[in-house]
Amino acid sequence: MTTDLAIAQRATLRPIADVAATLGLGSDDIIPYGHHKAKLAPHVTGERDGKLILVTAISPTPAGEGKTTTTIGLADALRTVGADAMACLREPSLGPCFGVKGGATGGGYAQVLPMEDINLHFTGDFHAITSAHNLLSAMIDNHLHWGNAVGLDVGRIAWRRVLDMNDRALRDIVVGLGGRKNGVTREAGFDITVASEVMAILCLATGVEDLKARLSRIVVGERADGTLVRAADIDASGAMTALLAEAIRPNIVQTLEGTPVFIHGGPFANIAHGCNSVIATNAALRLADYVVTEAGFGADLGAEKFFNIKCRKAGLVPSAAVVVATVRALKMHGGVPRGELGSENVAAVRAGAANLLRHVENVQRFGVPVTVAINRFTADTEAELAAVAEAVSGLGVKAILCEHWAKGGEGAADLAREVLRLTESEGQFHFTYPDALPLWDKIEAVAKSIYRAGEVAAAPGVRAKLDAWEAAGFGELPVCMAKTQSSFSADPTRLGAPENFTLPIRDVRLSAGAGFVVALTGELMTMPGLPRHPAAERIDVVDGRIEGLF
Structure with a gap:
């Protein structure tokens, strides 16, 4: 069986300078990290006049939906049909890579490369974010140890520590045990790095000065009288900015077909705002006519936050949206157990399509033109595919059959043409609520x-x-x-x-x-745990090559 990793390892990558050149960037505009990765230099500017396309999805199931794969396939497909396009994605977290979900570089013949680098340490952005966050944690405890001049109430400290790994044992801890020499004893805990406010700040900042100002405004806790204590009050924001000075620059990589991709930032959409960085998106909109981006998980999470938070904060107006679905996932939403998804069940597809329709309706409520991408699996039958198309037609939306996993950009050419058509329509983008609402x-x-x-x-x-x-x-x-x-x-x-x-x-x-x-x-945790048999059990290095990563 051909795996995503095997396909990625067989690929011949273009030098990153050649990939950057397709965006009009010269050698002085990028900072290489080896042969196939680079960061964008800070001086690259221009008019933000590209069209922004959001890829979102139905509520995820273990059957898979392929949102990132479709984002990559669509970017390749747009270039296949002659459009000047690129993609903007989030960086993968180590938690899912070693847990259950896997990496975030797409799949099959719709991948970004180098797959192993991106899914593991990449250019070190997550490490810098983790370090900056935990520097603030250390300075808080150090401030308490040396007299607490700002009067921070030990029982009202809101700032926790972070780690880019699933580790349930660290959710709630006690620090400062062992006597006065080890600091002030207090309750604390860990979140996963993608839930860090520092991650959100990096992804919403417009530049280094804005980054520093936002870090200064972080509320770490309260005084006894309820007044707020910020990172600036303990003189932490400058050093935090220094740790993030390189991480704030977008990373440039490529798809299997050589399409340029910015991968930058990585908040989860179930516990954070779930979008890649504003800096990367703005840069892409200056460099390409069409920019394909994604927002995490289903449209109720990632897309809602993309519209209500990212677009609001950055002044972005999306031109079109794609909701990704699979027949397999719709059958699960229709009540079919995972072990029985290989058998035709049109009735279950129709029942599960209620989830798809809800997501499509939600995108329409934002005034954004939308289409549905059916990410095809080999076991899908014509009757099941027809049931999906029939379900969404009632909303005035087309369902486009896509085979980018097996065929790359050519397999999503019909989707690309429909998206181009939608970007020419007159949308009336708006938010769910006004700023002034309580x-x-x-x-x-x-x-x-x-x-x-x-x-x-x-x-x-x-x-x-x-x-x-x-x-x-x-x-x-x-x-x-x-x-x-x-x-x-x-x-x-x-x-x-x-x-x-x-x-x-x-x-x-x-x-x-x-x-x-x-x-x-509900019971959602900001520090996930590992499953009974995590993916880490299957990951290894054999003869100098990584195996088991997916």
């Missing part, structure tokens, strides 16, 4: 409009926190919902298109530097 009302707006919840329930203290933040001047921030990716609800077992459920908000967090308020729903 924070709780913004949470309700997303829950009821996007998820179709009947009501939103707050744990004790949630509304009080929101009221206090509004009083402190944070009322106009957007909200970033942290929710399971598997369901519109907070219950990951409720597949399909549930409605009129109660969405529980267990806590809220202020990300003042990133510029949003996080609402934690």
